[in-house]
Amino acid sequence: MITLSNLISRIPGGIAQGIIWGIMALGIYITFRVLKESDLTVDGSFATGGAAAVMMITSGISPWIAVICSFLIGILVGCVTGLIHTKMKIPAILSGILVQFGLYSVNLHIMGMVANVSCNPSKNNVFITMRSIPKAILVGIIFAAVLIAIMYWYFGTEQGCAIRATGNNERMAKAQGINVNNMKVIGFALGNGLVALAGALMAQYQGFSDVNMGRGAIVIGLAAIIIGEVLSEIIFPKGCQFFTRLIFVIIGGIVYYLIMIVVLWLRVDSNDLKLATAVIVMLSLAIPNLKKGE
Amino acid sequence: MLRIENIKKTFNPRTINEKIALNGVDLVLNDGEFVTVIGSNGAGKSTLLNAIAGVWLVDEGKIFIDDVDVTKLPEDKRAKYIGRVFQDPMMGTAADMWIEENLALAHRRGLKRSLRQGISNSERETFKLLLKEFDLGLEDRLSTKVGLLSGGQRQALTLIMATLQRPKLLLLDEHTAALDPKTAAKVLDVTEKIVRKSQLTTFMVTHNMKDAIIHGDRLLMLNNGKIILDIKGEEKKKLTVESLLEKFEQASGEEFSNDAAILG
Ligand SMILES: Nc1ncnc2c1ncn2[C@@H]1O[C@H](COP(=O)(O)OP(=O)(O)OP(=O)(O)O)[C@@H](O)[C@H]1O
Ligand SMILES: [Mg+2]
Numbered sequence: 001m002i003t004l005s006n007l008i009s010r011i012p013g014g015i016a017q018g019i020i021w022g023i024m025a026l027g028i029y030i031t032f033r034v035l036k037e038s039d040l041t042v043d044g045s046f047a048t049g050g051a052a053a054v055m056m057i058t059s060g061i062s063p064w065i066a067v068i069c070s071f072l073i074g075i076l077v078g079c080v081t082g083l084i085h086t087k088m089k090i091p092a093i094l095s096g097i098l099v100q101f102g103l104y105s106v107n108l109h110i111m112g113m114v115a116n117v118s119c120n121p122s123k124n125n126v127f128i129t130m131r132s133i134p135k136a137i138l139v140g141i142i143f144a145a146v147l148i149a150i151m152y153w154y155f156g157t158e159q160g161c162a163i164r165a166t167g168n169n170e171r172m173a174k175a176q177g178i179n180v181n182n183m184k185v186i187g188f189a190l191g192n193g194l195v196a197l198a199g200a201l202m203a204q205y206q207g208f209s210d211v212n213m214g215r216g217a218i219v220i221g222l223a224a225i226i227i228g229e230v231l232s233e234i235i236f237p238k239g240c241q242f243f244t245r246l247i248f249v250i251i252g253g254i255v256y257y258l259i260m261i262v263v264l265w266l267r268v269d270s271n272d273l274k275l276a277t278a279v280i281v282m283l284s285l286a287i288p289n290l291k292k293g294e
Numbered sequence: 295m296l297r298i299e300n301i302k303k304t305f306n307p308r309t310i311n312e313k314i315a316l317n318g319v320d321l322v323l324n325d326g327e328f329v330t331v332i333g334s335n336g337a338g339k340s341t342l343l344n345a346i347a348g349v350w351l352v353d354e355g356k357i358f359i360d361d362v363d364v365t366k367l368p369e370d371k372r373a374k375y376i377g378r379v380f381q382d383p384m385m386g387t388a389a390d391m392w393i394e395e396n397l398a399l400a401h402r403r404g405l406k407r408s409l410r411q412g413i414s415n416s417e418r419e420t421f422k423l424l425l426k427e428f429d430l431g432l433e434d435r436l437s438t439k440v441g442l443l444s445g446g447q448r449q450a451l452t453l454i455m456a457t458l459q460r461p462k463l464l465l466l467d468e469h470t471a472a473l474d475p476k477t478a479a480k481v482l483d484v485t486e487k488i489v490r491k492s493q494l495t496t497f498m499v500t501h502n503m504k505d506a507i508i509h510g511d512r513l514l515m516l517n518n519g520k521i522i523l524d525i526k527g528e529e530k531k532k533l534t535v536e537s538l539l540e541k542f543e544q545a546s547g548e549e550f551s552n553d554a555a556i557l558g
Contacts, residue, residue, distance in 0.1 A: 154409075156411060156412050156413075157407075157408070157409045157410060157411060157412055158402060158407040158408050158409070158410055158411075158412050159407045159408065159409055160412065161391075161395060161398065161399055161407075161412035161413075162399070162407040164388070164390075164391060164395075165388045165391065165399050168388035168389060168390050168391060169384075169385070169387065169388045169389065171380070171385055172385065172386055172387060172388055173388070173399075174369045174370050174373065175347070175369070175373055175376075175378045175386070175456075176373060176399050176400055176402070176403045176455075177370050177371070177373030177374055177402075177403045177404040177405070178370055178373075178399075178407065179370045180370070
């Protein structure tokens with residue numbers, strides 16, 4: 001029913017999910033904004049993270065360890081994409097598509113050849129679930145804060161600066177003695193590590209992992225990044241620090257998800273949501289180019 | 295010291311676009327020697343610099359820097375020895391990063407990139423003093439994005455970056471060509487100061503004959519992928535644009551042609 005109270009009741013859940021998408025978008029930020037590559041692996045690695053976490057949690061392993069393992073598996077997946085790209089000289093976008101495609105089988109194997117595995121929070125030990133949304137929001141915020149702090153520190157280190165330089169100007173990076181291939185592999189690895197971690201959080205939150213749960217993750221991530229950038233430009237027209245920009249990625253994730261909730265509340269067919277998201281992301285990507293280029 | 299033995303490079307071999315860009319270059323540069331390089335368009339000047347820097351590997355021949363055989367080393371490994379400034383002011387710096395971050399990256403040229411902080415406070419002080427010394431008006435703008443600087447400022451910064459860690463070899467490829475005359479003169483001035491102060495072994499490609507004559511201790515002229523003139527010492531000091539053109543025609547049997555050449 002289209003009632004305001006109905007909408008309001010959905011908002012907290014939307015915020016919780018938005019934070020998780022925002023965490024995933026932090027991973028995409030590393031490849032898309034820092035390395036300036038489009039990494040399509042993420043649609044697969046998000047599901048990998050969810051699958052690995054649910055399988056571990058349902059077999060009694062602590063959800064915290066499960067999330068860390070998902071992160072490490074994501075790193076491994078990102079390394080594969082990075083190595084395919086840098087060693088076999090296959091364009092990054094294609095390397096990502098190949099890995100994402102192949103991951104479908106891998107993810108099914110992880111889940112014991114079942115497309116959907118449930119992880120009922122009343123039977124399993126999980127730390128973030130839609131059964132308790134205030135706690136989920138709190139846990140999400142803590143995760144986001146810690147990850148942003150680590151990213152802020154890391155991209156200020158010698159290695160992090162080398163990754164940024166690689167994304168910024170590869171020729172300059174090489175001339176400064178930076179092994180740009182290694183930096184790209186590290187960037188893809190960290191990006192997918194974060195995406196898989198977000199997948200692990202999402203699977204716990206929704207109470208299941210699904211082989212298709214990552215479908216469209218790249219677009220949602222881009223939407224979060226761009227919405228965040230637009231908002232940060234409105235609030236800080238003079239530009240802002242890296243730290244603040246990362247916070248805005250999370251805010252972008254939340255806003256994206258709230259928009260989706262409003263759209264759904266307006267009874268738009270959920271099958272049309274993807275088209276709407278795609279158009280919004282396309283326009284947001286295009287506007288800066290059109291402004292610049294004429 | 296740099297030693298090059300008979301290096302050759304052919305682009306697009308066995309295709310219709312085959313181009314022999316370096317056709318047997320031999321060269322020994324002594325420590326602290328400042329060499330200017332001129333030649334027609336397509337003579338192979340940039341190719342020679344790219345070969346030394348390791349942008350790709352040469353087909354034949356050997357390259358030694360300080361008696362280390364670097365012929366097979368990739369570009370990033372060779373960077374330890376080499377400072378570079380490119381013709382395009384956009385090429386030598388990371389536009390989205392701050393001035394101090396660019397300098398800090400260059401300060402670690404050839405070193406392992408660890409998880410230590412990318413820039414220290416003592417470095418900031420050093421950078422500030424250094425920038426002040428060159429009077430570029432950048433010393434109070436350490437946290438400005440390099441992308442906001444003018445072409446001349448970027449080239450001067452790239453030059454400082456290339457020499458922040460004393461390179462065994464400084465490679466300058468028409469690094470003033472994209473600048474207006476006044477800025478070009480200023481950047482050349484900075485170049486001269488840096489090269490002389492640290493006595494850097496320097497390779498400077500220019501299309502300005504006058505600059506090639508005024509600067510440096512030695513002048514090389516390239517044609518069709520070969521060194522056809524090598525002028526040093528007293529002979530170099532006596533050079534004029536006219537005598538240089540004459541020598542070129544004698545050595546190559548062609549007329550000098552470079553779209554951008556500034557003869558007078
Ligand atoms: N990467 C490349 N692939 C194919 N051909 C190349 C490449 N680099 C250079 N060449 C060719 O090699 C020849 C030498 O080029 P190079 O850039 O060294 O000339 P140059 O002496 O620097 O000339 P200019 O004064 O125009 O800068 C040219 O014919 C050029 O087209
Ligand atoms: Mg050239």
